[in-house]
């Protein structure tokens with residue numbers, strides 16, 4: 001089954017591809033304290049919900065949103081049109097590592113996509129090139145709530161050093177020249193809602209399209225994902241949203 005289609009179906013009910021409630025999305029964007037006419041950059045925007053929330057929060061802001069997935073960008077464009085925000089956002093299909101915004105941005109977001117840059121430090125280095133002086137970065141990054149066991153690592157296709165614990169993640173951020181001005185750690189409820197939505201919407205689609213050539217694969221993918229979560233990373237993998245500003249004196 002095409003992985004972009006699978007991801008689009010899995011995110012039908014939870015357009016943000018990370019464990020966070022709509023209220024906490026709003027709070028994080030508000031805490032970025034951007035000017036009303038902010039420039040916003042969303043790297044690895046997926047279906048674009050963070051971008052649209054930022055445009056709703058900052059009424060004359062403009063955004064640039066980059067992703068490699070045609071499917072995700074199509075969905076982002078449709079949603080922007082439905083909410084009357086199309087004229088304030090430019091979608092770019094391409095590699096976030098290569099994108100250059102026309103101007104430095106007040107808010108640069110990279111949620112759940114640090115792997116695209118090769119990890120947290122490389123992401124901070126890359127986003128640093130795009131942030132206006134005094135601007136803010138929003139990073140969404142996994143961390144280990146507990147030391148992962150083998151089933152967890154297998155479910156995630158991860159190795160123990162793919163993530164740190166939360167304190168060490170923040171240490172790494174500071175070492176890279178940034179400091180948190182706010183943050184949010186996904187709660188167990190936010191995780192459960194995200195995972196039930198992911199597996200549930202995929203399963204529902206398959207049950208509603210019994211003759212579709214991908215129906216069986218969708219059920220199998222939902223089952224595999226659910227097993228990896230329930231028998232593996234539930235309560236072990238954490239997710240943190242960090243709003244960062246540059247430490248004085250660092251570049």
Ligand SMILES: C[S@@+](CC[C@H](N)C(=O)[O-])C[C@H]1O[C@@H](n2cnc3c(N)ncnc32)[C@H](O)[C@@H]1O
Pocket residue numbers: 015016017018043044045046047048049050066067068069072094095096097110111112113115116117
């Ligand atoms: C977990 S999703 C997060 C989407 C969005 N930030 C959110 O929180 O809803 C990661 C996204 O990164 C995109 N991505 C991965 N590598 C990329 C790259 N090199 N350039 C642009 N986008 C990339 C994927 O297509 C996917 O949409």
